[in-house]
Amino acid sequence: MRKFGLIGKKLGHSFSKKYFTQKFEREGIQEAQYELYELPEAQALKSLLQHETELVGLNVTVPYKQDVIPLLDELDEVAAKIGAVNTISISEGKTKGFNTDYIGFKSTLEEFYPQAERKQALVLGTGGAAKAVWAALDALQIPYRSVSRNPDPAKQELGYDELTPALLQSYNLIINTTPLGMHPYTDTMPELPYEALTEQHYLYDLVYNPEQTLFLKKGAIAGAQTCNGLDMLYRQADAAWAIWNE
Structure with a gap:
């Protein structure tokens, strides 16, 4: 199972889970799951990654788009220039931040x-x-x-x-x-x-x-x-x- 998700402080407003769940069903994408992860602070990302070992991708919403940067292993060039991250890829325990906003x-x-x-x-x-x-x-x-x-x-x-x-x-x-x-x-x-x-x-x-x-x-x-x-x-x-x- 490949897991994806959204991290933020309050996620009741989010459409992301519905959007990706429907995408998986519509396109016949097997063994994929998208969840919402409300974190009390950006630092909680570390423990989330330790506990959710099947995570391969995360979206980031307010107020953590800048706070997550020091927690990542690598930054895409565009995200580094912007100074904000809204997408994280996770591969072999390494994290890389991007900005698709x-x-x-x-x-x-x-x-x-x-x-x-x-x-x-x-x-x-x-x-x-x-x-x-x-x-x-x-x-x-x-x-x-x-x-x-x-x-x-x-x-x-x-x-x-x-x-x-x-x-x-x-x-x-x-x-x-x-x-x-x-x-x-x-x-x-x-x-x-x-x-x-x-x-x-x-x-x-x-x-x-x-x-x-x-x-x-x-x-x-x-x-x-x-x-x-x-x-x-x-x-x-x-x-x-x-x-x-x-």
């Missing part, structure tokens, strides 16, 4: 955000998921500013109180990388002057449960184009599966 986000953004419309982006949040988004924006040559509850002036980050209606007119792509709006806290959303959004704005939310967050609902009411993280989830999962089967 980058692959999933970049490909979906290219389809959602037309070349002719591209201006500047605001990235809400500065955690592990944001790091993959920054790398993709750099690769697509889309200028951006990050927004944080505790902005770092040295990194030219913005605070939410700086997001004025006038400023939003200069940034027509807004990407939410925070967990705000994620199940079960569906009544939360990033603090934005939503009334300043227009039909020229593009809102991308990495959250996929629920499929329509308050962030996206308010954008849609203003006429903005919206995209959730579901396609990104599928594509990063498929990229992880390819890595585990190399």
